[in-house]
Amino acid sequence: MSRERRSLLAGIVLVAALALMPVAGVNDYFIAVAVRMLIFIALGQAWNVVAGIGGLLSLGHGVFLGLGCYATGILFNFYGLPPWLGVWVGALASLVIALVMGAMTLRMRGVFFALATIAVSLALDQLARHYVDLTGGDNGLALKFLGNSLWFMQSRRPGPFLYAALAFVVAYYWITRWILASRFGLEMRAVRDDEVAAAAAGVPVFRTKLLGLLVSAVMTSVAGSLYMQSYQAIDPETAFGLSQAIQLQLPALIGGLGTSWGPIVGGAVMILLSEGTNLGSTRLGIAGVDILVYGLLLLAVVMYAPKGIMGLFERRARGGS
Amino acid sequence: MNGAAALEVTHIAKRFGGLVALRDVSFTVRDGEVIGLIGPNGAGKSTLFEIVSGNLPPSAGRVAFFGRDCTADPPHVRRRAGLCRSFQKVRLFETMSVAENIAVAARQCLPPDKDWRGEVASILARMRLAAQADRLPSEITLADRKKVEIGRAIAGYCRVLMLDESLSGLTHDEAEELIGEILTLNRDTGITVIVVEHVLSVLAKMVKRLVVLHNATVIADGTPSEVAHDPVVIEAYLGTKASVLR
Numbered sequence: 022m023s024r025e026r027r028s029l030l031a032g033i034v035l036v037a038a039l040a041l042m043p044v045a046g047v048n049d050y051f052i053a054v055a056v057r058m059l060i061f062i063a064l065g066q067a068w069n070v071v072a073g074i075g076g077l078l079s080l081g082h083g084v085f086l087g088l089g090c091y092a093t094g095i096l097f098n099f100y101g102l103p104p105w106l107g108v109w110v111g112a113l114a115s116l117v118i119a120l121v122m123g124a125m126t127l128r129m130r131g132v133f134f135a136l137a138t139i140a141v142s143l144a145l146d147q148l149a150r151h152y153v154d155l156t157g158g159d160n161g162l163a164l165k166f167l168g169n170s171l172w173f174m175q176s177r178r179p180g181p182f183l184y185a186a187l188a189f190v191v192a193y194y195w196i197t198r199w200i201l202a203s204r205f206g207l208e209m210r211a212v213r214d215d216e217v218a219a220a221a222a223g224v225p226v227f228r229t230k231l232l233g234l235l236v237s238a239v240m241t242s243v244a245g246s247l248y249m250q251s252y253q254a255i256d257p258e259t260a261f262g263l264s265q266a267i268q269l270q271l272p273a274l275i276g277g278l279g280t281s282w283g284p285i286v287g288g289a290v291m292i293l294l295s296e297g298t299n300l301g302s303t304r305l306g307i308a309g310v311d312i313l314v315y316g317l318l319l320l321a322v323v324m325y326a327p328k329g330i331m332g333l334f335e336r337r338a339r340g341g342s
Numbered sequence: 343m344n345g346a347a348a349l350e351v352t353h354i355a356k357r358f359g360g361l362v363a364l365r366d367v368s369f370t371v372r373d374g375e376v377i378g379l380i381g382p383n384g385a386g387k388s389t390l391f392e393i394v395s396g397n398l399p400p401s402a403g404r405v406a407f408f409g410r411d412c413t414a415d416p417p418h419v420r421r422r423a424g425l426c427r428s429f430q431k432v433r434l435f436e437t438m439s440v441a442e443n444i445a446v447a448a449r450q451c452l453p454p455d456k457d458w459r460g461e462v463a464s465i466l467a468r469m470r471l472a473a474q475a476d477r478l479p480s481e482i483t484l485a486d487r488k489k490v491e492i493g494r495a496i497a498g499y500c501r502v503l504m505l506d507e508s509l510s511g512l513t514h515d516e517a518e519e520l521i522g523e524i525l526t527l528n529r530d531t532g533i534t535v536i537v538v539e540h541v542l543s544v545l546a547k548m549v550k551r552l553v554v555l556h557n558a559t560v561i562a563d564g565t566p567s568e569v570a571h572d573p574v575v576i577e578a579y580l581g582t583k584a585s586v587l588r
Contacts, residue, residue, distance in 0.1 A: 204449045211446045214435035217397065220417035221427055222494055223450030279437075321500075 024338070028282060032194070039187055043180035053147065053179040054296050059186035060248050062288030065272025066193035067240035072270070073278035074200060075233035076213025077127075081138030082269045084145055085115040087260030089245025094162045094255060095155055097173070104174045108246035112239045119238035123231040130216070146261035161256025164166045174250045182251040189244055190285065196240070198279040208235050210279070241269070264312075271315065275322055277331030286330050294318065347409065348373040348502050348534040349394070349425075356389050363389040365558045367403070369501070376535040378545035378566075381555035382579060387538050388430060390555065391506055395427045396420045408501070422451050424501030428491045428508050430538075434479040439477040440486075441466060444493045451498025461497060468489050469493040469523065485516040489523070496527065502534040503527075507570035509544055521548050542570065542579075554578070 022030045039059070040115050042052050064086060071077045092111030096102035102110075118141065126137040156162050169176050176182065200206040208229045211219040249255055259265055268291075269272050273279075276287025295311045302310035349371040356364040364386045365411055381387050388533050392398040394405055396417035405413050407425050415423075444465050448458040466472045469489040474482050479490065488508050495503055505524070509517045525548065528535050541546045545552060546566040554562040554569055554579040562569050569575055 207442065207446055207449060209437050210438060210442075215433050216435055217417075218429065218433040218435065219446070220397075221395065221417050221421055221429070221433075222447040223421040223498065224446065225416075226419045 024229050028232045032191075036187060036191060039183065043183060044116060049179055052183055052294065054292065055181045056179050056251055058289055058292035059183070059190050060244065060251060061268065061292055062272055062285050063186065063189040063193050063244040063247070064241060064269050065276070065284035065288045066190070066197055067237050067244055068269050069197065069280075069284045070185060070240060071237035073153035073280070073283065074206060075209040075214065075230060075237075077230060077234060078132075078135045079138045079234070079237070080135045080270075081140075081142030081261075081266055081296065082237070082241055083261045083266045084118060084138065084142050084263070085241035086245040086248065087145055087149070087255070087257075088115045088118065089242035090249040090255040090260055091149065091156060093246040093249050094164055094240075098162065098165055099155075103172050104246055104250055105172070108243055109248055111242045114143055114192045115238040119234050120231070123234045127230045127234070128227055142263075144260045149257040149260065157256070160256065161254055161259070163254040166253065175253075179251070182247070185247055186251070189247060193240060193244075194281055194285065195329075197284075200236075201279075201281060205229070205232065213279070227322065263308050267315070269278065271319065273329070275329055277329030277335075280329075280331045283329050283331045290330070291315070291318070296332035346373045347371070347455075348375070348407070349536070350404075350406040350408070350409075351390070351394065352404045354390065354393060354405070355401045356393060356398065357401045358384075358394055358450070362558050364393070364400075367555070367558075367560055369553050369560060369563060371534055371536060373408075373534055374528070374532050375551065376525065376537070376549045377551045377553060378549040378556065379536055379538045379553050380540065380542055380545055380569075382540060385555040387555055387556045388506065389541070391427070391504060391535065391538055395425065395504065417500075418450070421447075422499070424451075424499050425504075425505040426495040426500040426502065428495050428506055429487070430506040430510075432484070432487045432491050434487060436479050438571075439476050439478060440471055440490050443479065443490055444497050447494045447497035449498075451500075453499075458498075465493045465497050485512055485520065488512070488520065492524070494505075496531075496533065500533055502536065504536045504538070506538045507540070509539065517544070521556070524548070542566070546570070 039055055042055060068079065068082050071079050089108065089111035092114055093107035096107040096110055097104060116273045121138055122141055150158050167173055167175060200209070208219070208224045211222060211224050212226050212229050216226050271291050272284040272288035274287065275290055276285065277283030294314055298311040298314045302308060302320045322329060328335065347370050352368050353365055356440065367390060379390070380388055392485055393400045396415055399443070400413065404411055407420065407423060412423070412425070415509040421423055441462055444462050445458060448461040448465070452458050452461055464476050469492065469526065471486060471493060474486055479487055492505070493507065509520060512520065524535060527533055537545060537548060550565060552564065552566050552569045553560060554575050561578060562572045562575045564572070
């Protein structure tokens with residue numbers, strides 16, 4: 022069986038196993054963990070487009086997560102707009118912010134883009150804290166709960182979100198695969214490897230980087246809307262904070278940057294480890310062990326598997342050196 | 343060679359602060375010609391190369407490609423128009439296979455109705471790289487890396503090929519083979535070739551015309567024999583006729 026078929030089969034088995042969890046009567050806690058895992062995988066897949074395939078280090082991708090969360094939340098709480106529509110407002114806002122940010126920084130070489138993403142994060146963090154009436158300020162914004170409803174995408178139990186998150190991960194997986202196989206993906210990979218050589222091969226470098234950022238921003242924002250519906254609340258630190266920004270990067274970094282399976286494997290490892298250590302730290306009475314584990318995991322990846330878990334598989338497949 | 347001007351460099355100057363890298367450089371390359379651009383280290387060859395390919399803006403002057411002023415065009419626009427280049431230090435897409443490296447340019451520069459896969463296969467065959475198609479650049483020899491870079495440079499659409507010290511670092515046999523392939527390319531396709539080297543003896547075998555840069559300006563333009571006997575060139579290279587040709 023070819024590698025391609027093996028990975029497709031593994032994907033089908035995984036999706037089927039996760040989809041059967043509510044039907045099989047699995048405890049809601051485990052389903053909620055699966056939802057969290059799938060949402061972070063989707064967010065990681067979105068970051069992977071700009072950073073993994075495109076090589077643009079976005080350190081403030083929480084901006085787009087936050088815009089997705091706040092847009093759907095505010096429009097629902099104040100105007101009764103269902104998230105099915107609010108999600109597109111968040112996506113549009115993310116598109117505009119990404120366009121402005123990209124237009125200002127992507128022609129420059131070096132760290133300017135990364136710094137700009139942090140600056141925009143800090144600015145939106147302050148705005149979210151300042152406009153208390155709209156955003157709930159430091160305390161955050163909690164969604165009004167109107168009861169179980171598909172139209173308002175609300176449920177007391179995590180089961181429905183499992184299916185929604187699963188659909189996101191599958192859709193984002195196919196988007197990633199399409200990008201990698203397309204001319205656009207080839208352009209992004211060329212720009213990531215060497216901008217000067219890419220231009221010399223006819224690639225419009227600025228346009229390619231900007232397009233990559235826009236696609237990733239919209240994907241993050243749309244996944245952010247699902248995050249909002251699932252968690253029912255958002256606050257400035259969760260949306261725009263540094264630790265959240267790091268969490269968005271970890272699935273792709275741990276799993277393998279620029280690959281279609283990387284964020285999936287990395288996100289699963291990250292959340293399962295986090296839940297395991299959380300459980301352990303609660304029993305031991307030591308708070309924050311999961312953060313320590315993240316740090317150590319990242320260190321281990323950088324030192325021993327700079328291309329992530331998928332990079333290790335790739336190395337084995339290519340002959341092992 | 344049909345005699346039309348493929349590339350016109352007119353009164354190009356480049357200053358980096360107080361440093362004058364190029365001063366009033368002008369020359370014309372005819373369609374189908376193979377010319378050499380030569381000069382000692384620091385003469386301004388690489389700066390001129392970067393200006394012609396669009397990576398550096400000139401402080402003054404104009405670059406025209408087949409009669410059209412392209413001075414303000416970005417590099418990718420020039421490449422799509424057929425102005426192609428290699429790099430002094432080979433720059434390949436290191437995470438992509440040899441075939442993918444060539445495919446990047448083929449997919450950008452080939453008209454949409456043409457088959458880019460066929461173009462990649464044809465370039466791989468022409469550069470004798472078919473056996474390396476699926477390898478990563480880090481897995482092949484320097485000579486093959488240089489071939490990949492030239493293959494990528496000519497993929498899709500190429501009218502003028504600029505080679506920046508493509509022969510450096512190669513063994514005598516590898517250099518001879520590459521020279522043969524470049525000349526065959528020129529003969530078969532009519533692509534104009536501009537070769538930058540700092541060793542005149544290498545270029546003398548390849549080209550019928552040499553442009554010599556020294557101290558940021560053109561000091562000679564003629565056949566290799568004329569250039570080798572030019573007292574200004576001999577003085578610039580601080581040697582005798584014999585040492586210039588060696």
